[in-house]
Amino acid sequence: MKHFATSFIALFLIISFSEAQIRYYGLTGHDITRLAISCPDTYPEPFILAGDDTTGIYYHSLEDSQPRWETFAGLDYRSVSALYIQQQGIGPAENYAVFAGLKSDTLIIDSVQHADSSLVLKVTPILSYWARADSGLRNDEVGYVTDFTGFGYSGHEPPMPLLGCADNPYIYRYQADVWQKAWTGDDNISMQTLTKSDRYLWAGGVFSSAVPTLVILISQDYGQTWELVHNGFAPVHQCNDLAVVESVTDTAFSNAVLYAAISGGVIKSSDGGASWQYTKLKNEKLNVNALAVNPLNNQHILAGGGDDENLFILYESFNGGKSWEQVPLPPRIPIPPIPQTGPITSMAGAVKNDRFVAFMGTKGGGVLRYAYPVMSIDPDGNPEIAGDFKLYQNHPNPFNPTTTIEFTLNRPGKATIEIYDITGKAIETLVDAHKTAGRHHITFDGSHLSSGVYLYRLTTEQGRSKMRKMILMK
Numbered sequence: 359m360k361h362f363a364t365s366f367i368a369l370f371l372i373i374s375f376s377e378a379q380i381r382y383y384g385l386t387g388h389d390i391t392r393l394a395i396s397c398p399d400t401y402p403e404p405f406i407l408a409g410d411d412t413t414g415i416y417y418h419s420l421e422d423s424q425p426r427w428e429t430f431a432g433l434d435y436r437s438v439s440a441l442y443i444q445q446q447g448i449g450p451a452e453n454y455a456v457f458a459g460l461k462s463d464t465l466i467i468d469s470v471q472h473a474d475s476s477l478v479l480k481v482t483p484i485l486s487y488w489a490r491a492d493s494g495l496r497n498d499e500v501g502y503v504t505d506f507t508g509f510g511y512s513g514h515e516p517p518m519p520l521l522g523c524a525d526n527p528y529i530y531r532y533q534a535d536v537w538q539k540a541w542t543g544d545d546n547i548s549m550q551t552l553t554k555s556d557r558y559l560w561a562g563g564v565f566s567s568a569v570p571t572l573v574i575l576i577s578q579d580y581g582q583t584w585e586l587v588h589n590g591f592a593p594v595h596q597c598n599d600l601a602v603v604e605s606v607t608d609t610a611f612s613n614a615v616l617y618a619a620i621s622g623g624v625i626k627s628s629d630g631g632a633s634w635q636y637t638k639l640k641n642e643k644l645n646v647n648a649l650a651v652n653p654l655n656n657q658h659i660l661a662g663g664g665d666d667e668n669l670f671i672l673y674e675s676f677n678g679g680k681s682w683e684q685v686p687l688p689p690r691i692p693i694p695p696i697p698q699t700g701p702i703t704s705m706a707g708a709v710k711n712d713r714f715v716a717f718m719g720t721k722g723g724g725v726l727r728y729a730y731p732v733m734s735i736d737p738d739g740n741p742e743i744a745g746d747f748k749l750y751q752n753h754p755n756p757f758n759p760t761t762t763i764e765f766t767l768n769r770p771g772k773a774t775i776e777i778y779d780i781t782g783k784a785i786e787t788l789v790d791a792h793k794t795a796g797r798h799h800i801t802f803d804g805s806h807l808s809s810g811v812y813l814y815r816l817t818t819e820q821g822r823s824k825m826r827k828m829i830l831m832k
Contacts, residue, residue, distance in 0.1 A: 379685065379728060379729060379730065380672070380685055380686075380687065380688055380726055380727070380728045380729075381688055381726065381727055382425075382688065382723070382724065382725075382726055383425040383717065383724070383725045383726055383727040384418070384425035384426065384427045384724055384725055385408060385410075385416060385427055385724030385725050386723065386724040387722065387724060388408075388410050388411075388413070388416075388722075388724045388725075389410060389411035389412070389700075389703075389721045389722060390408050390409065390410060390411075390703060390704065390719030390720060390721070390724060390725060391409045391410065391411050391437070391438050391439060391703055391704065391719065392408075392409040392438055392439070392440055392441040392459075392703075392704045392719065393406060393407065393408055393409070393441070393704045393705065393706040393717055393718075393719045393725075394406065394407045394409075394441035394442055394443050394456075394706060395407075395420070395443070395706045395707075395708050395717070396420075396443045396445070396454060397443070397445040397454075397510060398708065398709070399445075400443075400445065400454060403419050403420065403421045404419075404420040404421070404708070405417055405418060405419050405420055406418050406420060406706060406708075406717055407430060407441055407443065407456065408427065408717075408719055408725055409438025409439075409440075409441050409458065409719075410437075410438060411437050411438070412435070412436075412437055413434060413435065413436075414429060414430070414432075414433040414434045414435065414436050414438065415429070415430040415431065415433050415438060415441070415456075415458060416428065416429060416430055417429070417430040418725075420708065420710060425725070425727070427725075430456075431456070431481045431486075431487070431488060432487075432488070433458065433479070433481075433488055436458075436460050436461075437460060437461040438458055438459065438460060439459040439460060439461050439502040439503055439504060440457075440458070440459030440502075440503045440504060440505050440506050440522070441456070441457070441458055441459070441506070442456070442457045442506035442507065442508060442520065443455075443456050443457075444456075444457065444508050444509075444510055444518075444520060445510030445511070446482075446510065446511060446512075446517075453482055453483060453484060454482065454483070455480055455481070455482045456480065456481050456482070457478060457479070457480050457491060457506055457520060458478065458479045458480075458481075458488075459477065459478055459502060459503030459504070459506065459522070460476060460477060460478070460479060460502065461501075461502045476490050476492055477492040477495050477497065477500055477502060477503060478490070478491045478492040478495065478503060478522075478532075478537075479491060479492075491532070491535070492537065493535060493536050493537060494530075494532075494536045494537035494538055495524075495530065495537050499524075499526065499528075500524040500526065501524065501525065501526075502524065502525075503522045503523070503524050504523055504524055504525050504550050504551065505522065505523050505550065505551045505552045506520060506521065506522050506552065507520075507521050507552040507553060507554050507559065508520040508521055508532075508554075509554070509580060517533065517534075518580065519531050519532060519533040519580055519581050520532040520533075521540070521552055521559060521561075521581045522537070522552075523549040523550060523551065523552055523561060523563070524549075525548045525549070525550055526548060526549065527542060527543040527544060527545055527546075527547045527548070527549065528541065528542055528543070528549065529541040529549055529552075529561055529575065529577075529581070529584055531581045531582070540577075540581050540582060540583070540584060541561075541575060541583075541584035543573070543586075544565070546565055546566045546567065547563055547564070547565050547566075547573055548563050548564050548566065549561050549562070549563035549573070549575070550562060550563045550564065550596065550597050550598070551563070551597055551598060551599050551600050552600070553599075553600040553601060553602050553616075554602070555602050555603075555614065557578070557611075558576060558577065558578055558602075558611045558614065558630075559576065559577040559580070559581050559584075560574060560575065560576050560577075560600055560602065560616060560631055561574070561575040561576075561577075561584065561600075562574055562575075562597035562599075562600045562618055563575075563597055564594055564595065564596060564597055565589055569592045569593050570592065570593055570594055570595050571589055571590050571591060571592040571593070571594060572588060572589070572590070572591040572592070572594040572597060572618070572620070572625075572634060573586070573588070573589050573597075574586075574587050574588035574589075574627075574631040574632075574634075575587065576611055576630065576631060578611060587630065587631045587632050588627075588631050588632055588633065588634065591625065591634040593622075594620050594621070594622075595620075595621045595622075596620060596621045596645075597618055597619075597620055598619045598620065598621075598645075598646065598647045598648065598663070599618070599619040599646075599647065599648050599649045599705075600616060600617070600618055600619075600649070601616065601617045601618075601619075601649040601650065601651050601659070602614055602615070602616050602617075602651075603615040603616075603651060603656040610630075611630040612629050612630040612632065613629075613630065614627075614629075614630040614631070615627070615628050615656070615678070616630070616631050617637075617649050617651070617659060617661075617679065618634065618649075619646040619647060619648060619649050619661060619663065620646060621644075621645045621646070622640065622641065622642050622644060622645075622646075623636055623637065623639045623640040623641055623644055623646060624636075624637045624639045624640075624646055624649070624659075624661045624673075624679060625637065626678070626679050637675070637678075637679030637680070637682070638675075638679060638680060638681050638682055639661055639673055639675070639679065639682045643665060643666035644663060644664075644665060644666075644671065645663045645664050645668075645701065646661050646662070646663040647662065647663040647664070647701060647702055647703055647704070648661075648662045648663065648702050648703065648704050648705035648718070649661055649662075649705065650705040650706070650707035650716045651707070652707070652714040652730070653707070653709050653714065654709060654712075654713075654714055655676070655714070656678075657675070657676055657677050657678045658674065658675070658676050658714065658730070659674065659675045659678065659679060660672065660673070660674050660685075660705060660707070660716055660728065661673045661674075661675075661682070662701075662702030662705055662718055663701050663702050664700065664701025664702070665701075668700060668701055669698055669699065669700060669701065670687055670698075670699040670700060670701060670702060670720055670723060671684065671701070671702070672684065672685040672687075672702060672718070672728070673685065674730075685728070687699060698722075698723075699720050699721075699722060699723030699726075700720055700721030700722040700723060701720065701721055702718045702719070702720055703719050703720060703721055704718070704719040705717065705718050705719070713729055713730065713731060714729070714730045715727065715728070715729050716728040716729075747765065747766060747767050747768060747816065747818050747822065747824070748765060748766040748824075749763075749765045749814075749816040749824040749825075749826060750763075750764040750765065750766075751826055751828075752764075752802070752814065752826070752828045755828050755829060756828075756829040756830065756831035757804070757828065757829070757830060757831070758804075758830065758831055758832050759803055759804045759805035759830070759832070760801055760802065760803050760804070760805075761801070761802050761804070761828060762799050762800070762801055762802075763775060763788070763799065763800050763801075763802055763814055764797060764798065764799040764800075765797070765798055765799075765816050766796065766797045766798070767793055767794070767795050767796065767798070767818065768795060769795050770792070770793065770794050770795050771792065771793070771818060771819030771820070772790075772791065772792050772793070772818070772819040773789055773790075773791065773792075773793045773798075773816065773817070773818060773819070774787065774789060774790045774816070774817045775787070775788040775789040775790075775800065775814060775815065775816050775817075776788065776814070776815050776817075777802065777812060777813070777814050778812065778813040778814075778815065779810070779812055779813075780810065780811045780812070780813070782813075785807070785812070788800055788802055788814070802814070802828075804830045807830055808830075808832070809830055809831055809832045810829075810830060811827055811828075811829055812827065812828050812829075812830060813825055813826070813827050813828075814826055814827075814828060
């Protein structure tokens with residue numbers, strides 16, 4: 359017969375707890391302008407970079423569960439406007455390049471401003487120092503780069519391009535160490551943000567007029583040429599971010615689903631950017647600055663920015679924008695709190711341990727981390743994914759001699775329910791079978807047992823478990 363150790367019984371008496379869905383994650387007090395996440399296969403470890411408005415770039419290993427940050431590559435005292443990590447190679451032979459867009463003339467040392475006209479710098483692990491990478495960009499034309507995107511490549515492939523925009527009428531393409539204009543628009547157009555799928559590129563901006571309108575471009579050849587696919591949704595004063603559903607690979611771009619973060623809410627296109635409409639997140643007092651799509655569920659969208667008081671605000675949707683819920687900001691510790699957290703300025707998402715994790719850069723609040731599903735600690739002291747399954751309290755309870763045990767699975771798979779006495783001795787296996795996703799119930803008959811406290815435990819195919827107690831009273 360199976361027994362649980364005394365320590366297990368003690369753990370069972372501890373109230374289980376869950377982590378916060380969103381938590382402060384370091385660099386408190388910093389004005390974070392941009393975030394960038396490396397490829398999951400980055401060697402020796404994946405990482406995230408945070409660009410600051412005045413103090414350069416900070417590094418955090420995604421293998422580290424604690425919010426530890428360190429300065430990155432010595433780029434101090436610079437205002438970072440854009441960040442991009444380009445993968446170059448695979449495995450131990452892999453290399454990567456970090457591109458940093460900078461606001462010119464913002465080199466400040468000992469409270470003294472020094473002239474520096476560099477607009478883009480580049481660093482690699484081999485190079486180990488920052489080198490200028492702005493050949494072809496004119497300072498009188500580019501105030502600063504507002505966004506980058508691009509494509510990674512393995513060592514035996516030809517180098518892939520980097521794309522940039524700079525709140526002006528151009529899309530820039532960087533290849534062979536030179537930036538060139540890949541698209542030129544009307545003087546009233548300002549291109550502000552970029553995104554990509556595996557095959558296509560999109561650029562978002564605004565056409566300035568009495569009623570400013572949204573401008574959307576697409577490239578189907580890695581940024582060599584661009585096509586205007588939309589100019590008309592209004593009013594749009596700022597196109598702050600674009601996000602595309604990652605499942606778009608081999609299909610025509612017209613099947614792509616895109617979201618745009620604008621001043622006033624989030625809009626959506628279901629035809630590759632040709633037409634747009636508001637999601638249910640529409641409020642003229644909102645300024646949505648950043649978006650993140652859950653790679654594990656493309657109906658799960660995060661939208662972050664600032665409210666009418668220019669303070670932090672985050673919404674999430676689990677149905678592609680048909681409805682939204684606000685995600686509350688966690689309380690600050692210690693109390694009294696430090697100054698309130700400003701708006702979200704940038705977001706970067708990844709999958710870690712089969713969960714969606716999104717990092718949020720803020721003005722004044724540093725970096726925050728969002729995780730879904732959240733983790734909890736079961737009575738065994740083991741982590742489990744909250745929301746992956748549920749085990750309900752039996753009813754009736756106390757009972758004599760029968761009671762109903764109910765549970766819910768969010769995915770199909772084998773489920774086991776075992777009954778134990780209070781010493782941890784296995785009494786009976788009630789369920790041991792493959793179950794469909796959904797809610798299930800089973801009747802337990804305790805007529806052959808004496809009065810007392812018993813435990814019932816649900817274990818899923820993934821090895822996660824939860825336990826509750828029930829009382830048989832004859």
